[in-house]
Amino acid sequence: MRKFKEFIIEKLILISGLTSIFFVVLIFLFLLKEGLSVFQTVTPFDFLFGKSWYPISEPAQLGILPLMMGSLIITLGATLISVPIGIACAIYIAEVAPSKMKEILKAGIELLAAIPSVVLGFIGMMTLVPWIKNVFNLPTGLTALSGSIMLAFMAMPTIVSIAEDALYSVPKSYKEGALALGATHWQTIYRIIVPAASSGILAAVMLGIGRVIGETMAVMMITGNAAVIPTSILQPVRTLTATIAAEMGEAVVGSEHYFALFAIGIVLFIISFIINVTSDLFLHRERK
Amino acid sequence: MISSLGKQKIAFFFLFLANLLVIVPVGLILLIIIQKGLPAMTWQFITDIPRQGMRTGGIFPAIIGTVYLVAGSILFALPIGLLAAIYLSEYAKENLLTRMIKLAIVNLAGVPSVVYGLFGLVLFVSFCKFGASIIAGSLTLGIMILPIIITTSLEALESVPALFREVSLSLGASKWQTIRHIVLPNAIPGIITGTILGIGRAAGETAPIMFTVAAFYLPRLPKSIFDQAMALPYHLYVISTQVPNVDEKIRYGTALVLLILVLFVNLVAIIIRYQFRKKKKW
Numbered sequence: 001m002r003k004f005k006e007f008i009i010e011k012l013i014l015i016s017g018l019t020s021i022f023f024v025v026l027i028f029l030f031l032l033k034e035g036l037s038v039f040q041t042v043t044p045f046d047f048l049f050g051k052s053w054y055p056i057s058e059p060a061q062l063g064i065l066p067l068m069m070g071s072l073i074i075t076l077g078a079t080l081i082s083v084p085i086g087i088a089c090a091i092y093i094a095e096v097a098p099s100k101m102k103e104i105l106k107a108g109i110e111l112l113a114a115i116p117s118v119v120l121g122f123i124g125m126m127t128l129v130p131w132i133k134n135v136f137n138l139p140t141g142l143t144a145l146s147g148s149i150m151l152a153f154m155a156m157p158t159i160v161s162i163a164e165d166a167l168y169s170v171p172k173s174y175k176e177g178a179l180a181l182g183a184t185h186w187q188t189i190y191r192i193i194v195p196a197a198s199s200g201i202l203a204a205v206m207l208g209i210g211r212v213i214g215e216t217m218a219v220m221m222i223t224g225n226a227a228v229i230p231t232s233i234l235q236p237v238r239t240l241t242a243t244i245a246a247e248m249g250e251a252v253v254g255s256e257h258y259f260a261l262f263a264i265g266i267v268l269f270i271i272s273f274i275i276n277v278t279s280d281l282f283l284h285r286e287r288k
Numbered sequence: 289m290i291s292s293l294g295k296q297k298i299a300f301f302f303l304f305l306a307n308l309l310v311i312v313p314v315g316l317i318l319l320i321i322i323q324k325g326l327p328a329m330t331w332q333f334i335t336d337i338p339r340q341g342m343r344t345g346g347i348f349p350a351i352i353g354t355v356y357l358v359a360g361s362i363l364f365a366l367p368i369g370l371l372a373a374i375y376l377s378e379y380a381k382e383n384l385l386t387r388m389i390k391l392a393i394v395n396l397a398g399v400p401s402v403v404y405g406l407f408g409l410v411l412f413v414s415f416c417k418f419g420a421s422i423i424a425g426s427l428t429l430g431i432m433i434l435p436i437i438i439t440t441s442l443e444a445l446e447s448v449p450a451l452f453r454e455v456s457l458s459l460g461a462s463k464w465q466t467i468r469h470i471v472l473p474n475a476i477p478g479i480i481t482g483t484i485l486g487i488g489r490a491a492g493e494t495a496p497i498m499f500t501v502a503a504f505y506l507p508r509l510p511k512s513i514f515d516q517a518m519a520l521p522y523h524l525y526v527i528s529t530q531v532p533n534v535d536e537k538i539r540y541g542t543a544l545v546l547l548i549l550v551l552f553v554n555l556v557a558i559i560i561r562y563q564f565r566k567k568k569k570w
Contacts, residue, residue: 002462006463006464014375015371016370020434027399027404031406092300096300109314112310112314116521118492118524118546119321119543120317122524122539125529126320160310210398214398217525241400244402245495245498265403265407269403273398277395280390
């Protein structure tokens with residue numbers, strides 16, 4: 001009897017172990033099931049590179065290039081801001097900060113990671129957006145720049161914690177060797193420790209970028225949501241994620257528009273899949 | 289020419305500055321929300337239904353909705369996540385399947401939250417015919433927090449020394465008895481931490497519940513798990529972007545309630561983890 005009970009439990013454990021794979025496949029299949037229908041009305045090429053997104057005009061124009069450009073410009077901006085600052089934070093926390101300071105900084109960054117994105121979007125709307133509007137003398141502060149700054153901030157916990165782990169796991173003998181040869185602490189950091197941790201730092205950057213591309217609420221609240229190909233960082237833009245979130249409520253189930261939003265979901269899923277698999281490879285190389 | 293120690297001083301100064309650039313805004317954000325949200329914190333605000341198109345009254349249905357959603361998602365994700373972590377830590381061998389499972393977990397953690405919303409919409413709302421309901425939203429959030437629960441539980445299980453298992457097995461206990469009576473009790477604090485972090489995440493997410501459960505305006509409590517519900521994060525989104533002329537005080541008040549809820553939950557997790565690390569003897 002006990003044998004039988006244990007047999008059942010162990011089977012349950014095995015099944016639960018496989019659920020992650022099951023859910024990833026399930027998500028992808030359901031996105032495909034709904035999203036691929038859009039290609040009955042628009043070719044994949046026109047969908048990906050079409051320059052206008054007017055999903056409810058007659059006939060609907062379903063080109064997501066403006067949305068991809070919107071996501072791209074915000075991601076670029078956020079990466080440019082968050083990567084240098086994030087890596088600098090990680091180096092300071094891992095190598096320089098005295099232990100009390102280290103605890104405070106880590107707690108602050110965990111705090112930031114815990115704030116819901118809708119709250120950050122809200123506070124960005126109330127503070128950052130009017131500030132950008134005044135500083136650059138614009139008709140609206142809902143711009144790609146506001147989105148980039150906010151997202152840089154939101155990507156920070158990911159970048160800092162993973163980069164810090166990578167720096168921390170560099171063997172102590174490397175550091176001791178460099179110091180023994182007469183290098184200063186700073187020389188040891190940028191000549192020895194950072195290069196030794198480079199693949200982990202790269203993974204941190206990639207996962208940060210993944211976080212930025214997938215972020216939805218804050219972006220929708222502070223970038224202005226204009227589906228046009230941006231020519232400047234001071235213009236309103238609309239991202240892939242914000243398009244889904246903003247339009248799904250109004251899209252008629254089974255319409256081209258509905259299918260197109262799922263096709264955007266496929267694009268996002270594939271982007272995040274590529275980012276996660278490659279950064280996982282980098283992290284594995286780190287461990288070896 | 290600056291000496292190498294001089295260069296070091298300058299470099300460390302800039303590294304410190306980078307930290308200030310992150311920490312100071314975090315502090316400011318908290319301060320602003322607390323300062324502007326506190327005046328809205330009345331008993332009525334917490335316990336009343338929204339009135340006059342959400343421009344006055346309280347946010348009680350949204351708080352309750354969020355509590356239901358979080359409870360539902362944990363009920364779903366905790367058993368599966370814990371068993372999955374047990375599989376990975378106690379049963380899995382170093383092979384391709386294990387590698388695939390770990391990759392799948394990483395991917396689940398990276399899927400954009402709005403994509404979870406789409407998935408929940410087709411699978412639970414349409415395919416399973418739950419409609420926009422608490423159960424559809426809970427299941428969607430549950431799948432989303434699964435990777436958090438698996439990775440933190442796995443870490444806790446793996447930190448139990450192999451010696452404990454060997455002693456138990458050598459005394460004649462079966463594998464499951466060893467897990468049940470030796471491994472799990474020693475990993476409980478880590479598992480609780482993971483669960484609490486999952487709760488915090490589920491309570492704050494907006495995009496996955498927008499199409500699966502959240503009601504724009506529903507000034508009553510949900511009647512069953514197949515009913516729609518309001519939820520705090522979605523309510524904050526609605527009153528700050530979709531409804532014109534809402535008093536700033538109410539917006540900040542809602543943000544403050546959500547923030548307190550999420551930060552309190554995280555604080556509990558941090559304290560448990562800290563106590564656990566302090567007590568750990570191996």
